Amino acid sequence: MKTQTNSSTPELSRRSFLRKTVKGATLTALFAGLPKGWLGTAYASDAPETAALNFGMIALTDCSPIVIAHEKGLFKKYGIDSTVTKGANWAAIRDNLSSGTIQATHMLLGMPLASTMGLAGSPKKPMIIPWLMSRNGQAISLKNELKGKVGADPKALLPFVKQAQGLGEPLTFAMTFPPGTHAMWMRYYLGAGGINPDKDVSLIVVPPAQMVANMKIGKMDGFCVGEPWNARAITDKIGFTSVSTQDMWKDHPEKVCAFLAEFSDKNPKTVKAVLKALHEASVWLDNMDNRPEQCQIVSKPTYINCDPATILGRLQGHYDYGDGRTKEDPNYMIFSGRNCNYPQLKYAKWFLAQYRRWGLVKGAPDYEGIAKQVMRPDIYEEAMKEIGYTHGGANHDAETLFDGVAFDPKGDLEAYAKSFAVNNVKG
Numbered sequence: 001m002k003t004q005t006n007s008s009t010p011e012l013s014r015r016s017f018l019r020k021t022v023k024g025a026t027l028t029a030l031f032a033g034l035p036k037g038w039l040g041t042a043y044a045s046d047a048p049e050t051a052a053l054n055f056g057m058i059a060l061t062d063c064s065p066i067v068i069a070h071e072k073g074l075f076k077k078y079g080i081d082s083t084v085t086k087g088a089n090w091a092a093i094r095d096n097l098s099s100g101t102i103q104a105t106h107m108l109l110g111m112p113l114a115s116t117m118g119l120a121g122s123p124k125k126p127m128i129i130p131w132l133m134s135r136n137g138q139a140i141s142l143k144n145e146l147k148g149k150v151g152a153d154p155k156a157l158l159p160f161v162k163q164a165q166g167l168g169e170p171l172t173f174a175m176t177f178p179p180g181t182h183a184m185w186m187r188y189y190l191g192a193g194g195i196n197p198d199k200d201v202s203l204i205v206v207p208p209a210q211m212v213a214n215m216k217i218g219k220m221d222g223f224c225v226g227e228p229w230n231a232r233a234i235t236d237k238i239g240f241t242s243v244s245t246q247d248m249w250k251d252h253p254e255k256v257c258a259f260l261a262e263f264s265d266k267n268p269k270t271v272k273a274v275l276k277a278l279h280e281a282s283v284w285l286d287n288m289d290n291r292p293e294q295c296q297i298v299s300k301p302t303y304i305n306c307d308p309a310t311i312l313g314r315l316q317g318h319y320d321y322g323d324g325r326t327k328e329d330p331n332y333m334i335f336s337g338r339n340c341n342y343p344q345l346k347y348a349k350w351f352l353a354q355y356r357r358w359g360l361v362k363g364a365p366d367y368e369g370i371a372k373q374v375m376r377p378d379i380y381e382e383a384m385k386e387i388g389y390t391h392g393g394a395n396h397d398a399e400t401l402f403d404g405v406a407f408d409p410k411g412d413l414e415a416y417a418k419s420f421a422v423n424n425v426k427g
Helices: 014-019 027-031 061-071 090-099 110-117 154-166 181-192 208-216 229-235 261-266 268-285 288-298 308-315 345-357 367-374 377-386 413-418
Strands: 052-057 081-086 104-108 127-132 138-143 172-175 202-205 222-226 239-244 255-260 318-320 326-328
Touching: 052 061, 052 090, 061 081, 061 104, 061 255, 061 268, 061 288, 061 308, 090 104, 090 110, 090 255, 104 110, 110 127, 110 181, 110 255, 110 345, 110 367, 127 261, 127 268, 127 367, 127 377, 138 181, 138 208, 138 229, 154 181, 172 181, 181 202, 181 222, 181 345, 208 222, 208 229, 222 229, 229 239, 229 308, 255 261, 255 268, 261 268, 268 288, 268 377, 288 308, 308 318, 345 367, 345 413
Parallel strands: 052 081, 052 104, 172 202, 172 222
Antiparallel strands: 104 255, 127 255, 138 222, 138 239, 318 326
């Protein structure tokens, strides 16, 4: 944007303008009253500092905001020349972000926390979350042999766990990354059933797109993953859904768009440009009329590589659990509505409390400090202000999960972590 000039008065050159100033006046005083961004003859550019960005993603339905922003030209609208690269697994995504091979990524909420803290094998590399990409839409699937014996209540699973232990062949459950969301949902589910995931069963890591194939050949008894792989287990007749994650916690946070903290510090305009594009993509995605098209786009081999019909059903809230239960679920996966994208500090605190519960950290973590370091509502708010979007703001309300236990982010988080009958608190 250029400064406006009065047509009846010739524009002063920078040199002549300075000669006419009061002798001894400092440049700070001279320019104090001028508009922000004015640099003598022009305004500072609002363009991204880094235009070419490679975005990482995993083959899951909730990669959609990045894919749609890329495919619909929304990144380009905000000055970003985007490339989207599918990762083989979450560890590869983390490593590629850490090395700079990708600059922004679809990521499990717990991963930037783990990398910032150096937990569970993650190299210590500070990362930030200025954007929550999605809520809801994951599930816990069990093998067909448990159909009709275990429904939504994980307590019904306990006798089978004990029986397998007695035979010296513990049941095996899979998640996608040790400190990630799927790991926390699976751990919480088992714990609510009186099952210790580290002592009573075998808990393994399997990439999302390989979950169904591994259950099919008998390598696991259950798994937690995002869609469409739970729906795919039913389509392929190898498993059923015990609970969806929104059954466990309505509107829980799920995936995020993450950046290295160092990259964000050096490229603030770039990060805000990404958030603006993701906002437009997310609003488009939450228009239910667009979900069939969404599925046609994200189902491509370069992205999810799955039949669009398998993806679409649960995106529209049509839940067939595969064991005779069906449900029209109003709490299907969302990308924009209900203040979806605001990076709430309380969600980081919940994950930290669960890390403490399960012994992933020794001693009390710095709940407040780490949450503020990783979650960046300041960046989110600034980007949304620049496009005139009114968001719902910070939320510090307590959350109650399906076991009836309330989490109060303003309360004693150490006491919360230690309050569960099933826990591995150390120190």
